[in-house]
Amino acid sequence: MTGPRRPDGGCHPRPLDSSGVNERGEDLLQEGARESPGRQLEALVAPLRFAVRDDFAALPRLHGFGELVRGAVTRARSAGAPDTPELLALAREGDAFEARDLAARRQAVGRIAAHLAALVPVPGDLQELARKARIGLTAARAGPAPRSARPAASASPASPASPAAPIGPAAPASPAAPASPAAPVGPPPAPRREATRAPPAAAGAAAVPPSLGPPSAPAPILPDPRTAAERAERRHLLQTPLARVPRVHPAPRALLEERGYLTVEQALEFLPRAWQDRTRVDPIAALRPGAEGTASGQVTYVRTQRMRSGKPMLKVGVSDGAGKLELVFFNPPPWRARQFAAGESILATGKVTEGFGGARQMTQPEVEKLSAGDSANVGRVVPVYPGPADYQHPALRKLMKRLCDEYAGQAVDDLPAAVRSRRGLAGRAEALRAIHFPEPGADLAAAAARGSAPFRRLIFEELFFLQLALARKRQGVRQESGIAFAAGPDALARAVSRLPFTLTAAQARALGEIAADMGRPEPMNRLLQGDVGSGKTAVAFAAAMLAVGSGYQVALMAPTEILAAQHARTLSGWLEGSGVEVALVTSQARGKGQKAVRQAVAEGRARIAVGTHALLEEDVSFERLGLVVVDEQHRFGVLQRAGLIGKGRRPDVLVMTATPIPRTLALAFYGDLDQSKITELPPGRTPVETAVFGDSQRRKAYQVARGELDAGRQVYVVYPLVAESEKSDLADATSGAAEIAKLFAPHPVGLLHGKLKAEEKDAVMGRFRSGELRILVATTVIEVGVDVPNASVMIVEHAERFGLSQLHQLRGRVGRGAAKSHCLLIAHFKKAGDEARERLEAMAATQDGFEIARVDLKLRGPGELLGTRQSGQRFLEVADLYRDEAILDEAREEAFALVAGDPELARPEHAAAAEALAERWAQRLSLAQVG
Structure with a gap:
């Protein structure tokens, strides 16, 4: 199975044809992937080229790339790749990739290309990117990079000297791989077949062209794997890059890759937005003007003519022997006329109109050539995917049908069987197949609203793992050793005595909940919600006085210098004459004043430190930090909050927001936090x-x-x-x-x-x-x-x-x-x-902030309310917090009950869920945690 020997003692693989099979019929794409470390790393070439195309325009849409890099490195090692500096550097870049902002990702892509080019051959566009990145890497090191171990004669003239010997053979590019992942201008060419004339159909009778044959039978859905090794093998198969799936046409593959769906599993999660029922193919004579219809027949003529405006118009005649139909395309691209040939069997779907002389017409219809055995586009309910043009759908459907048939049955059901049984949920494989290609008679309106049983299964799964992560986090926080502050009635009375007004009932209730948490030995993790002007600052001040009264310091972080200065001014006014010092820590006000402020905080003389992101700087330290208050929490990232918390020995945490959070959003993303609400305004405030x-x-x-x-x-x-x-x-x-x-x-x-x-x-x-x-x-x-x-x-x-x-x-x-x-x-x-x-x-x-937030959630989704709109990451792919509140409640109930009974997810029946939480869901859920 190997080709001629290379000068370095390795073997060149035998050339592949466009199907990924060599002249001996060997499927080298699969076998080579098992044998060659280089092949594992070459899987990164396609997503890299996708990312750098058009000056990195597609980089924001490249999701899960860090995980893909890590997986490629892991598989290369398993295949025998040594841990060279370049391979280790590649792994490090993958680990940190998703945490970077867009500008840093762009630089990281260059470094990844440089490390990859040192290990396997890469195309010319990546070679140039690698060369530029290598200049920066070389400048950052002491001394020049080592020379390539390959003979000079084997290097491409356009390729710079690589800093390490490549891992795998210099395989010639497969003819199936496009020069660019962009989709072609026209539809993919179909192989020529001898036209098969459809027999005339009686008027009014439903018909499916008999030449197509019955729908192809998919591979069976496999039972749940019993061992971790079986689950790992099936998950590994689903992580196969689309570029490695044999005999995949590059055009539909590019449609998926340019949207960030790079692996088989990701492609299966590219869900349709609508469906067309093509179980009935109407005789042309039965088509009714004004209604949508699907008809089949043979092409009788293809004519191009000019409209009065001078623009071209294409007319295609279709006949099924009993009726005639004319397809009309305005201003068609050049490939459209070449799409049709007299005598070919086609299927047309569109709105029927009445043309000249009462003839039936379809304007700009979706047209597909019919071929024997085509079960993806006719004779069934077919999917319509978001984004691709009509003419791109036939090839895309065939690819998705193949992936559903050959791979979906391998899906591991991560939801515990008991949960699926209690909630009446389908298996994951069954749900995926039913969503892409529903059975005849399925409720397509419910599916379009994502209310069908298969969608309910995927929605439940997404919300369940989100809640499982929050439940485990909450369990872990409660098991940590925290600070038990003096927070009894006397301490509480002293804390509020400095306020120049009486707390409202809602403020007093929220403060009581906070004080109860602070008095316990486990760390507090609480969210305080209150509409604008409801008095959250007064409640936070009283909580701060509980910490100060127990001998601890408080850090209050605000998103803007104006707000930080106002907090410092307000707190200092309330504490005037008390001897408690408030320090305002800022980034821009450098000099002796700031040095003195930071020293006061570090030595403990300043008991309350108020600031912006400046509190996160390395030279800001605390003597004894006990309470962290984060105002307008949605303005800060998880790592920023964690950085401030890390300046103490697990201090209590109070996060505040004046942007009311709808119940579903609070449960979904702050479910690990205890929550308090201030639901009334202080006296004297007018609407x-x-x-x-x-x-x-x-x-x-x-x-x-x-x-x-x-x-x-x-x-x-x-x-x-x-x-x-x-x-x-x-x-x-x-x-x-x-x-x-x-x-x-x-x-x-x-x-x-x-x-x-x-x-x-x-x-x-x-x-x-x-x-x-x-x-x-x-x-x-x-x-x-x-x-x-x-x-x-x-x-x-x-x-x-x-x-x-x-x-x-x-x-x-x-x-x-x-x-x-x-x-x-x-x-x-x-x-x-x-x-x-x-x-x-x-x-x-x-005026109700909670109702406004609910409308905002409906219109703009959770990203705006969470302050993560620009992170490039969608938390929820299938679920909708506005629509799926009832499913969220069910998922939360199951997840929290599971963790209460099995905190470590150690039982055998929970093993798949534990693996999925740590691997498949970890990255997506990381930003949902509030540190």
Whole structure:
């Protein structure tokens, strides 16, 4: 099974044809993958080329690549690859890949290409990328990289000297591998077959062309594997890269790869968005104008003609012997006319119209050539996938049908059998097959709404493992040794005695729950929710005083310097004369002052440290950190929160949010945390009247603002941009401030945005707070934390461009005094879509932050509310927290019960779930944990 000897003693493999089979009929793609370490690493070439194409344009869509790198290295080692420095470096890059931001991933891709090029041959585009990356790697090392161990004659002239000998043979490129993973302009060419004429069908009778034959029988679904080795073998098979599956046409494969579906398992999780029932193929004479129809017949003519506009139009005649149909394609690409040949059997699906003389027509139909044995596109319910064009679907369906038939039956059922039985859930393999290719008579409307039984199975599985991870984390936290603070009634009374007001009933209830946690010896992990202005800071202050009273320090981390400074100022005012020092730690205010502040924190003289991300810096240390408070928690990443927690010996953690979290989102992503809510506003707070104005109605909004200014109150005006941009026609704060100053003269106007220096921000906010400035023009830098009771009007320009959470936060900046307040949303409706209009209507309809968050969840998904919108990672692929609340409750009940009875998942019946949690689900669930 080997070819001629190479100079280094290895063997060249025999050339493969496009099907992956050599001239002796040997399936070398599979056999070579078992034998050759190099083949294992070559699996990284296709996703690398996908990532770097068009100047890394596709990199954000490359999901799970770090895991793919690690898997390739592991399989190469298993196949005998030595642990060379390059292989070890490749493994390290894979370990860290998913944790990096987009810019760092781009650099990492270059390094991965460099390490890979040192081990196996790579194409020219990756060679150039590797060369550039190697320059940086060489500069970072002491001395030049070692020379390649390969003879110079065997190196490609375009390839630079590699720093290590390659692991595998320099295999010639398979003819099946495309030069680029991009899909071709036209549909994949079909092999020529002798046309088979379909016999005439009686009018009104359902017909499936007999030449197609019955649907192909899939491989049987295998029973649950009993041993870890069997499960590992089947999981390994499902991780086969699509590029290694024999006889896969490059066009449909590229459709999947360019969407980030690189392996068989990932491809099976590319779920349809709709289905077409093709169990009935209507006679042409039975087609009814105005209705969707599917008919088959033979091509009778192919004509290209010009429309009045001069653009081409293609007409294709089809006949089944009893009726005639004309297919019409406007402005067709050149390949479309070549798609048809007289006498060929085709299947056409589309809306039927009535043409000239009453003839039946279909305009821009989906057309497929019929071939013997084609069970993917006709005679069954067929899937319609999101994204590909109509003409790309036939080949894609054939690939997906093959993957379902040959691989889906190997799927390991990670859900425990007892859970599946209790909840009446199908097996994973059965669900995947039924989703891609439903049986005739299946409820397609329910499937389209993801409410069918097969979808319910996948939704339950996704939510179950999310809850299982949270349940195990919660169990682990409770088993850790924490701090038992003095938090009895006397200590609690002393903690609240410094507040200049009485807590509301809701604040007192939340503080009681926090104090009970702090008094226990296990670490507290609690989420405090409260609408804007509900008094979360007062509750956090009382919790901080419990920690300080027990001899510990407190760290309070806020997302912006403005909010951090306000917290420090508020806490210092409440603690005046108490002897408790509050330190404000910032990044930008360097110098002797900051050095002294950090020293006070390190020595324990400052008992409360308030700051932004600066608290995470290495030179910020604590003498005895006991409580970590994170305000606006969705603004911080998991690693940032963990970094602050790591500065103490497992301190208690209180995370706060003024963005109310819907129940389903709280259960799904904060299910490991105990939760407290402040559900009422302090006395004296008045509801904010919200109104939406079109751009042409802004004078009415300005009249409201002018009236409030004349009454002695103050106004915010918020813009989406800092300065004018050539790439956007949005209004900006800088230009807006000049315009506002003219319109509202003589009232003084100030400008505040994130590009100002810290001292400039402080100066502007100080003047506005004191009343010297009557109008503050700003960006969303004021979204959180700004508290000026005399401000009674919030004007938001281009309100259609803001999310609901942002708008609700901005509205919370007013209504903080006794005067009636107004939130005036000015929208450019000509540029606003339906979603934007729904957001603005929700804002005007309710003051309830939890209802607003629920609408936000429906419109924008969990990423916006969690602050992970730009992470490039979707937490939930199938489940929808707005839709699937009942399934979430079931999954949570099962997961928490399982962990309560088997905390380590050590029982044999839970082994598959434990493996899946540690391997298949670990990466996706990592960002759902709050540290």
